[in-house]
Amino acid sequence: MKISYYPGCTLKSNAKNFEDSALCSLKNLGVEVEELPRWNCCGTVFSLATDDLIHHVAPIRNLLRVKESNSNRVMTLCAMCYNTLKRANERVKSDPESLDKINKFMYRENIEYEGDVKIFHLLELLRDEIKFENIAKKVIKPLKNLRIANYYGCMLVRPKEVGLDDVENPTVLEDLVSALEGDPVDFPYKTECCGAYQTVDKPEMVADRTYHILTSAQNQGADIVSVSCPLCAFNLDHRQKETIQKHPEFKHMPILYFTQILALALGCSEKDLRFDLHYIDPKPILKEKGLI
Amino acid sequence: MRINLSQRKTKDDFVLKVQELSGQNLLACYQCGKCSAGCPAVSQMDILPNQIIRYAQLGFKDELLKSKAIWVCASCMTCNARCPKGINIAEVIEALRQILLRKRMDHVKLDKLTDEEKENVPPIALVSNFRKFTS
Numbered sequence: 001m002k003i004s005y006y007p008g009c010t011l012k013s014n015a016k017n018f019e020d021s022a023l024c025s026l027k028n029l030g031v032e033v034e035e036l037p038r039w040n041c042c043g044t045v046f047s048l049a050t051d052d053l054i055h056h057v058a059p060i061r062n063l064l065r066v067k068e069s070n071s072n073r074v075m076t077l078c079a080m081c082y083n084t085l086k087r088a089n090e091r092v093k094s095d096p097e098s099l100d101k102i103n104k105f106m107y108r109e110n111i112e113y114e115g116d117v118k119i120f121h122l123l124e125l126l127r128d129e130i131k132f133e134n135i136a137k138k139v140i141k142p143l144k145n146l147r148i149a150n151y152y153g154c155m156l157v158r159p160k161e162v163g164l165d166d167v168e169n170p171t172v173l174e175d176l177v178s179a180l181e182g183d184p185v186d187f188p189y190k191t192e193c194c195g196a197y198q199t200v201d202k203p204e205m206v207a208d209r210t211y212h213i214l215t216s217a218q219n220q221g222a223d224i225v226s227v228s229c230p231l232c233a234f235n236l237d238h239r240q241k242e243t244i245q246k247h248p249e250f251k252h253m254p255i256l257y258f259t260q261i262l263a264l265a266l267g268c269s270e271k272d273l274r275f276d277l278h279y280i281d282p283k284p285i286l287k288e289k290g291l292i
Numbered sequence: 293m294r295i296n297l298s299q300r301k302t303k304d305d306f307v308l309k310v311q312e313l314s315g316q317n318l319l320a321c322y323q324c325g326k327c328s329a330g331c332p333a334v335s336q337m338d339i340l341p342n343q344i345i346r347y348a349q350l351g352f353k354d355e356l357l358k359s360k361a362i363w364v365c366a367s368c369m370t371c372n373a374r375c376p377k378g379i380n381i382a383e384v385i386e387a388l389r390q391i392l393l394r395k396r397m398d399h400v401k402l403d404k405l406t407d408e409e410k411e412n413v414p415p416i417a418l419v420s421n422f423r424k425f426t427s
Contacts, residue, residue: 051313
């Protein structure tokens with residue numbers, strides 16, 4: 001299986017641990033991943049104003065790059081890229097007039113976009129194509145006794161039209177953890193917004209969210225929280241610095257990408273996990289559980 | 293609090309503009325309050341999401357455009373997912389932000405951010421913040 005892959009900005013910088021662990025996992029699962037030879041920013045957020053076509057140009061241009069690489073589907077890892085690309089695609093598919101306008105705006109491109117690229121997330125590939133039962137067979141290091149709270153955030157599940165699982169009670173991450181023989185922990189904050197980009201100008205507000213989300217996971221007995229979005233990862237991990245300043249009783253908690261957990265179970269080495277990019281070091285708990 | 297209702301306000305272009313930019317029928321709202329009940333940002337808001345819809349129906353332009361609430365919303369879409377009338381409240385709030393941003397009234401001033409604030413956050417945070425809060 002060969003897959004076209006769109007990384008997005010943060011997977012190449014702050015979230016290199018997300019990318020490296022995903023690529024190592026896919027290699028171990030026998031999937032060949034080909035990064036698009038050219039790509040640009042997806043825009044990070046889908047434009048919600050009805051007349052704001054110009055901000056759909058960036059995501060649609062990326063879909064042209066997919067066509068140019070002789071593929072009709074593209075995989076994303078970042079939840080925000082997934083949401084923005086998929087929603088922009090749905091928008092132009094349902095509205096030929098805006099597709100035509102966007103194509104005219106991109107008149108220097110060699111081909112026109114026709115709405116025919118499928119955007120999917122790594123979790124969909126794992127669940128629907130590779131399938132969790134086959135992943136379970138490739139587990140080298142079972143995640144025995146590791147209690148993992150799975151945090152979805154917003155962009156993987158909302159809105160319903162582009163969400164990859166149930167909008168209120170998604171379970172795909174829990175099912176993956178079970179396949180890796182870990183211990184999934186349910187908690188009520190799993191789809192509650194982390195504050196997203198408010199982290200730039202209102203970090204104290206994000207620190208409060210981090211406090212509530214992580215305390216809830218701790219109350220359910222979780223050892224770590226797994227995430228699937230680089231912005232959630234930053235807010236839940238790095239903003240713990242501000243969280244503990246505001247809430248002195250708060251206890252630090254390691255945050256890992258679901259791909260790092262997967263990579264760990266599939267036998268990837270520590271160089272693919274890039275723990276150096278974390279604010280809260282996950283190594284002590286992983287050592288305690290005998291996983292590294 | 294005294295609230296003055298007037299036809300001048302409800303028939304103002306502002307109401308039409310909000311409906312057009314958001315693509316939503318404001319009058320579909322029957323004030324069940326589910327949007328505010330589920331909103332994770334509600335504790336920071338001066339006007340709650342269900343009140344935003346009511347204010348928009350009534351053309352309370354000044355109250356809405358100077359509210360803190362429209363900048364506290366992070367478009368997490370929980371309200372949209374739960375509205376029993378299918379109203380996209382997040383789109384209505386986006387319309388209100390757009391009305392200000394399109395007059396170059398930015399919420400985040402790039403020159404006011406310190407180097408430290410910019411360097412410490414990942415690109416995904418900066419790009420999305422500037423997309424939502426600057427013109």
